[in-house]
Amino acid sequence: MDSATFAVQCLNALQYGLLLFLIASGLTLIFGVMGVINLAHGSFYMIGAYMAYALAPALGGTAGLGFIATLLVGLVLAIVLGYALEWTFFSFLYEREHLQQVLMTYGLILVFEELRSLTLGDDVHGVAVPAWLSGSIPLGGLMSYPVYRLFISGVCVALALAMYAVLSRTRLGMAIRAGSTNREMVASLGIDVKQLFRVMFAAGVALATLAGMLAAPVSSVYPGMGSQVLIICFVVVVIGGLGSVRGAFAAALLVGAVDTFGKVFFPQAAGVLVYVLMAAVLLWRPEGLFKAT
């Protein structure tokens, strides 16, 4: 492999890793702060993708500002959905065992899949890349890189920085970090933990939904896309350390690199390499790369 190809493969790895981070960050936040194992996280990704498909025609398609409008409306809907779900279902789960959490969130997967099937059908759909992002940048030879993929990477980096800033530099972030270690103490300091968790959960749902909306133009929209992404997300979260956003970031990049170069260099073993990585990390550091903060 020459150096140009290698550089492009590194770009591929980075881009895939960043997208994984965007999906997995919500999962690790919800687990780290609230202690809930949320199997329905993949469904939020699926819902996001289907929203991009269903909302775009009503909001001026994907030309010009229609795409931004779709993202914004989708985000608002996702926050409302997250808020409502926390209020009706998840707020009852914090004190329960993990088995019960797994049961209920698995039930939610079935409900969301069936609702999707009833309202939008079982067909595969495509979402057009917005016209102003549809070009590609030539990289010499036959290689070129789609602008839209760079755009996704940019959004992911911006969101990662924003999350870091909020979690480590703001009062809200402080409350979140404190609430994750000692709920009662935070409550007794006069912080409305219930409200805090509701906001957190909504944010987690919004992140997964946004990832779905952003990925829809490149991944297409199809039944079962949520469960596919859920598994790799759990791998990222486990490698990174349950509940650690920093860990999820590092793990997502690592998984992206292993997956990309695995496919290129060891195609026969590409399916298991990511899991080998997970096993190796767990043997080395049973709590994952970073302990939750």
Place this chain on the structure above:
Amino acid sequence: MKTLIAALATALVLPAAAQSPKLKVGFMLPYSGTYAALGDAIEKGFRLYMTEQGGRVGGREIEYVKVDDESDPAKATDNVNKLIKRDNVDVLVGTVHSGVAMAMAKVAKDNGTLLIIPNAGAVAVTGPMCAQNIFRSSFSNWQPGYAMGEVAAKRGAKKVVTITWKYAAGDESVGGFKEAFEKNGGQVVKELSLPFPNVEFQPLLTEIAAIKPDAVYTFFAGGGAVKFVKDYAAAGLKKTIPLYGAGFLTDGTLEAQGADADGLLTTLHYGDGLDNPKDKSFRAAYQKAYNAVPDVYAVQGYDAAQMLAIGLNASKGDVSKKAEIAKAIETAKIDSPRGAFTIGASHNPVQDMYLRQVIGKDNKVIAIATKALADPGRGCKM
């Protein structure tokens, strides 16, 4: 009064006694999940033919039993046994997923129930697993691949890269392509693959761009097919390296693929714009019955019903006369909407493979890629 009751009783009993019992057809198809639409089309096609025959075959009225196989191989054996032991079906029809079909074939081979496979292309079913009572109305994965191998060679490609999911269907399709392509002087320089159902194609597209082959052959279906075609175009490869595929690449996916699929060449045993009267009448009847345009899956269901009718008409409705049924189907010319075809020695269709081009929202048939192509049926001993 007594005589009246007796008369009534005779009246009630007689017609039933005069008729042979109903023929129980067991559909084992995906009615939920990714392949739900395919299962539905197969059943509709099957029922359409039977309705045209007045709902009877071999003198027996038909009764349908359905099981949702969920495209889950782990549940397949249980589901088949449900149909055979609980519902006592006379005939099994199914399914879409190759892994599930293999389990069905295993059970059918062991206990002799007549099985007609209306889609799953697993080569082994009409290879090492073949049996007197197992038939396929669709294709083997090898067939479209082989046909495209000839097309690619004829179009002057010398070096080709293949890309598919690393699983049986992908390997078999690429195997067929490679066999024909290399026989005609071409060379497969690299076989790329990724684990099923992974859809992160970008690293492999970069590989293709670095290798710069004359053409790319691919086998993907469903959501993966949509994403691959879009990624291939987005990576700028569509303009420089021709993409050839097995027909599933662009079947039922054109709405989602949009302009990125325009002009793509694929091979399959069915397509749009076939100029034969049977297809025209079939399409009209299907449209009238279900208010929908039939696809290749509906055709395969329709032909599965035709094959069953041919077999059972020959045996006068007796499913136990396996030799007679097999002989009738093996010697018949099946008047399919895809064009007439016959059943080969390993019970797979011997059929024309069409070269199709995506034009608008259609897979237009532009030529016959390979005439009367028969799967070699390797390993089949009947």
